[in-house]
Amino acid sequence: MEISLKYLPGGRAAASGNMMAQSDLDLKETALKEDLKFYFMNPCEKYRARRQIPWKLALQILKILMVTTQLIFFGLSNQLVVSFKEENTIAFKHLFLKGYSGSDEDDYSCSIYTQQDAYDSIFYVINQYKQLKNISLGTLAYEHEGSGLKICKQQYKKGTMLPSNDTLNIDVSTETECIFFKPQELAGKKAELKLNSSFFNLEFYRLIQVEISFKLKGIALQTIHARELPDCYAFQNTITFNNRAHSGKIKIYFDSDTDIQECKDWHIFGSVLQKNTQYILVFDGFVILSCFSSLILCTRSIVLALRLQKRFVNFFLEKYKRHVCHADRLEFINGWYVLVIISDVMTIIGSILKMEIKAKNLTSYDVCSILLGTSTLFVWVGVIRYLGYFQTYNVLILTMQASLPKVLRFCCCAGMIYLGYTFCGWIVLGPYHEKKYQQSGFPVTDLHEFLKDHGSVGYRKEQTSMPFICCCRRQQSDDNLILIN
């Protein structure tokens, strides 16, 4: 950071021209030198020099604590919601899928291989749906207005297929037939009639898929323990019997779309739920406040820096009739401040989202997670900056900075080979041993490591010889000496 000082030659270096301008310039130079020196100081030195209390530093430390606390609270309440959804999905799979083993195969839940199994699985769903109230352990209910259970089968239009003759006579356009069961009529005669209808005579050779969908409602009482209001959930479950491949194996997919709604009509006795929520809202407010002040302080710093830069550029032009090169201009913009500003903006937006979620106006947990998570990452990474003030750590950080472009360049080079290799591996090995290839991936990593090991010899060698100094800086290295003297 002290490098920029090099542009300012000592007084002895220039002693000609008219005295007035010269002395004016000298005064300007001295002032500028002072300001530059101060600008590139670290908080400790600033405090020693002008007794300036490091507000920004204190604020950052406060922010780390607050942001991390907020993140942990949000993460915990988020985890409750996610685990409730997941456990419900698992419970649904156990209730509605016949012979579900407890864990999914690949991306589908289970698979069947005989016609009998197909019919059994479909009727099992209907039956379990009928008895739901007496079976389920959860606080579930059919949807009120309720379209009930909807079974749709999609198939190619009538055709004939005689594989033994290699003869095929099919209409490629598909048709979709549906049948509905209302919860209230499921036990009655009407349902029986429907079950015996021709709809359930599946012609597997032209069947594409059977889709059973129904909607259930539930209440998550779990949040009461955390002294928050309970949420009302709507589960849109879809069970798909996928015969698209016509390979003799029907894959059964279970899909549960969960929708969080505010409970319309709730009466809760015996405890004070509301207060806790309010405390959290107040805390969120404080986080926003601290981030906002940090944002302002950092923006101010950057504005001041840009003004200083302008002064420096002008002075330089005036005195040496030369433009300051681009790299040296960039030196004035403190990357850490930019990081802090980005992080602050993200925290503020994230906190507002979080408050809206708490107030049950929004359910965009994902966006909020990403915003808060990323901002916390940035805040913690920002700590490294303060470590850089200690000399021994600084070496470490500068080295990491210096090695970055080489690492990227190497990655770029290896990436090319890797891409080619991946395409080649995918087509040659891939489709035949799909799973193994993905799991082990051993040839890929082998090559990758090989490159890393032996390529690294390369950039270790150049370590000393390669000039990492910006070109325009080297030209001016004589002035450098003048200034230091």
Place this chain on the structure above:
Amino acid sequence: MEISLKYLPGGRAAASGNMMAQSDLDLKETALKEDLKFYFMNPCEKYRARRQIPWKLALQILKILMVTTQLIFFGLSNQLVVSFKEENTIAFKHLFLKGYSGSDEDDYSCSIYTQQDAYDSIFYVINQYKQLKNISLGTLAYEHEGSGLKICKQQYKKGTMLPSNDTLNIDVSTETECIFFKPQELAGKKAELKLNSSFFNLEFYRLIQVEISFKLKGIALQTIHARELPDCYAFQNTITFNNRAHSGKIKIYFDSDTDIQECKDWHIFGSVLQKNTQYILVFDGFVILSCFSSLILCTRSIVLALRLQKRFVNFFLEKYKRHVCHADRLEFINGWYVLVIISDVMTIIGSILKMEIKAKNLTSYDVCSILLGTSTLFVWVGVIRYLGYFQTYNVLILTMQASLPKVLRFCCCAGMIYLGYTFCGWIVLGPYHEKKYQQSGFPVTDLHEFLKDHGSVGYRKEQTSMPFICCCRRQQSDDNLILIN
């Protein structure tokens, strides 16, 4: 690449002999120097020097895009075929193997340990085959002409064995008995008679294996989604009850040979399948075209290079009465061009194969995959060459080039120890803990890594001292100075 210029001494170096020949030689030398300089330029420099537009470079970039696109399309359609085959095999295993767990043990599908299980498993296959139409979810049928189900048992000729006396009386020559069930007669009386015949009284002490084989036909409708014609498949299934070891454990193997045939007689309504296929054929044509032009351009470059090389060799002989050494001659042949030519030839052959496969004339997916995959790998690796034009990358690439022979040499040395170690490990540990040894392989990798770690100390040390320069080049290093001056 500039090294070869060293052979050409500056004009001042030789100023004797008759003036005519000398000036002629001087002219020749100047022209040759010019040509050599131009030849070893990279595209950017060439453009700056003679405004030569880098067609080859543009073509290579176009080729990367086209070849990769083609590969992805081929890979996707290939994956459909492979997954259809695999899913059918899994479905067959579930249908025909009694007590199949869903995943294979070792290389066989399942194993049985009692006589009752053996009989049950065999009759289960016959029974499932009989009911196939009512069980299977796939579009399967018995083969038309149909040899039906064929059960063969292979056994040693009559003998007696009394293990309790250590007495053995056996005829080593084997006999094979077979029985056939036609699909149409399976339900009738004839089949029942056959099932009660003495054929099914297995004498396990002399039984070697029972083999049940049958042929099924199927149609893959899946391709219709991709707007391609459906394929007709013939599955030759073989279930083998292997008692070869007489160890009290019969291993059941399931083997399904799949044959893709053109459907003889198809009528498909409601969609335009053909067009899509035609688009792909046109695209393949373009790929072939671009590869062909790249092939011609690169061949031309190599021919020109060889001509230049000849001129240079002659000139050198004329002026210095000395032969140019082998290594310097090789400098003229650009390895990258050779790579491009190989890649182009492979792409062209691969694309033609692909078109034939699309037109259902060929089914050699494997050969085509290997050709297209390898050529794509080469094309992507070729990108590294263009990275070599940037100076910073060049260091990386040269280092990788330099370290290659050392790495190979080390591998050769370690390979010897590894081979000995493998043989020793196999015989000492192998047969007793076969599976564990193969899975973990920990002693092998330990040694391997040990060697890598400590052996690498070796070649890191020599890094500076070892002369990588070809011997003949060093001898002439004085001329080098002359030329540069």
Place this chain on the structure above:
Amino acid sequence: MEISLKYLPGGRAAASGNMMAQSDLDLKETALKEDLKFYFMNPCEKYRARRQIPWKLALQILKILMVTTQLIFFGLSNQLVVSFKEENTIAFKHLFLKGYSGSDEDDYSCSIYTQQDAYDSIFYVINQYKQLKNISLGTLAYEHEGSGLKICKQQYKKGTMLPSNDTLNIDVSTETECIFFKPQELAGKKAELKLNSSFFNLEFYRLIQVEISFKLKGIALQTIHARELPDCYAFQNTITFNNRAHSGKIKIYFDSDTDIQECKDWHIFGSVLQKNTQYILVFDGFVILSCFSSLILCTRSIVLALRLQKRFVNFFLEKYKRHVCHADRLEFINGWYVLVIISDVMTIIGSILKMEIKAKNLTSYDVCSILLGTSTLFVWVGVIRYLGYFQTYNVLILTMQASLPKVLRFCCCAGMIYLGYTFCGWIVLGPYHEKKYQQSGFPVTDLHEFLKDHGSVGYRKEQTSMPFICCCRRQQSDDNLILIN
């Protein structure tokens, strides 16, 4: 270690002042020099110089043997106790949990999804408890005074919940109902009445958890093989049906608290159990004795070193009017002795605990394990010190010492990024894919390794340039030369 000698200049360095004091100082200096030289010698040199037999060294070697032997004996007897507890827990799970698969899911033992399963599981526990004597293979019995089986259900107070209307009417305060079954009355009519009571009509929508707890007693005869007295165990088992989440999945936890008690009343014939225990107690005594003498010898060494340090400081102050810097003072305190003292104290406390455990007065196996284990680790690490006496090893050890602060500094820096990364990863990826994230953890390690690889470039570079020498030492380096001359 010889560095400290530098403070003592040769006679020529100071030749002024009154002669008496000078010669007195000279005498003092010579004596101090001698003592310092001797102090920083290693045992071999000490033996050569003054024929001082290395008692401490011999004692340390004896201690390694004794401490390790003691540890192994303790570990083996400990393992018996632990495995007995674990096997009992597994046996209980198989006996009392219906459908227990043999291994736990996550942190709970098994899970149920239907109301029928819930009732079945509860009655299964009661039934198995009733028949325990006829079922269990272990030497178990109901507790004598015996509260028997206690079933408690915790639920929200009466309310209504209509998920289909999003209507909720609940009293958040919980109520707990309990029912008891005495072992002796379980077969009678009273138990039947209880089983039919309304207690077992669970209203799952407001049920929080059902807890079944009972106490069993057992005797571990296993220790008889080791010729030790058998222990009497009390198992407090608790089976919890956790419906806290109301997600349709009840998790069943099995918890077994084991309490080891002295058997009140035992009569064992046919063998001599006591003696063996006594031998072990005697051995423990010897260990304590040897540790105690080692402790005294090391404390004495440190006291002597501190006295020498004081003499040196005084002499230095007298002669050079300068204070010895802190780092050089620390040089006198031998870190290894401190390690030995800590290790000795731990061994003594650990051994006393072990004797108390053997005498069945204490059961704090954990504390004792940690004490004995850590002390053994220290004793073995202490061996490195003796390796340091060999010159070739010394290089190794010094390097390890030198690199430690750098490694720690790097860890600190990486830790910051890692912390931020962990928080970010937890919130963004965590809750959605909880298990996968924890199992694979691949992004975390990737970053970690990246840092390790490229950060290490940093501290490898500074290796030569960074001054590891304490500042005050460098100032005095001239004196150093004088002394050596």
Place this chain on the structure above:
Amino acid sequence: MEISLKYLPGGRAAASGNMMAQSDLDLKETALKEDLKFYFMNPCEKYRARRQIPWKLALQILKILMVTTQLIFFGLSNQLVVSFKEENTIAFKHLFLKGYSGSDEDDYSCSIYTQQDAYDSIFYVINQYKQLKNISLGTLAYEHEGSGLKICKQQYKKGTMLPSNDTLNIDVSTETECIFFKPQELAGKKAELKLNSSFFNLEFYRLIQVEISFKLKGIALQTIHARELPDCYAFQNTITFNNRAHSGKIKIYFDSDTDIQECKDWHIFGSVLQKNTQYILVFDGFVILSCFSSLILCTRSIVLALRLQKRFVNFFLEKYKRHVCHADRLEFINGWYVLVIISDVMTIIGSILKMEIKAKNLTSYDVCSILLGTSTLFVWVGVIRYLGYFQTYNVLILTMQASLPKVLRFCCCAGMIYLGYTFCGWIVLGPYHEKKYQQSGFPVTDLHEFLKDHGSVGYRKEQTSMPFICCCRRQQSDDNLILIN
């Protein structure tokens, strides 16, 4: 290898003393110089110098081929035997263990938790043994003379145990009761009486173990495929119900001791089995022959080397009145020859054992495997020597040689910490999480890698400074110059 030449000064170096002796010495010196030069040549140079054909080299290459071929044949035949044994054991487990899952738990096959299961499992074994002929798929039979099935129960002598009172009254001495079932009487009334006897009223509280043992005979027909004689096997099976821990869990161990015997009385028709065996015996003979000649050649080389060494030592003593140091004497003994000799001796013994095994006189497969495997490892490692003749490889090999002592020294140092760490880890973490600790072992490897990474900095640094040259060699380095001149 050229270093030893240094002892021989050039003719100019010594030109005084009486001329006769001098010229005699000169002649001697010239001859010795010649012989030494020739001795330290590699085969290529020897061939060039004296046209000596490299018989030893040719023989080694032949030996690699032969020994490897022999090893592979032996490995394959060995694998047949081992897999037959293993498959039989698995089959027995499926036949005799009730509820065997197909894979062992830990070191036992399965475990039971209730009294009913214990009785069922025992009677299941008896029942399966009775029906063996009708169940088993293998060629098994009861042993002829036949002790039949033997059931033994071991238990503490009568006592009382009241865990509820913590009261214990037991006789530690054990008693063993046995019962026998002859195969021929198993179906009769006598067996039924026995089954109802009081023997089968197990008192689990004092039961230590139940052991069921029986002997079966079988014939391995598999070898017939390899045109070898079939083997007769005797399986001594033992099923142990281990209740030693009295923890409520009985572990069932299955143990099968296999004994290979020559079949007493065999008549095999239809094929020529013997011949193949003879071919293999002849091949083994050739291997022995080639190893023997290699052994003789190498021994001769070593004897010649020792003679040359003696001549050199004498000459040196005569001329310089100085003893040759030990390290230089060792230079004469070629380590590779020693390796070849060891390998040859092992191959010869191994081959003889193999021939005996083939002739069914011996069954010590293990010893033979180790001998042949190790010798093959040595032969392959020996190839490295020939690679050392190429200059570029030599650098590699020398580096590996040089780094070995450092690596060992480091291992020694790390081993100390590792040992302490292991003891500490075992006692603190071990018994409580026994399996996890052994499987992952992550803390151990972490430390280990940490040491490797940072310790390695140590010995990389000294690389240049540490003198690897033997001390006595350095003293004489002046003579060295003389000789070279």
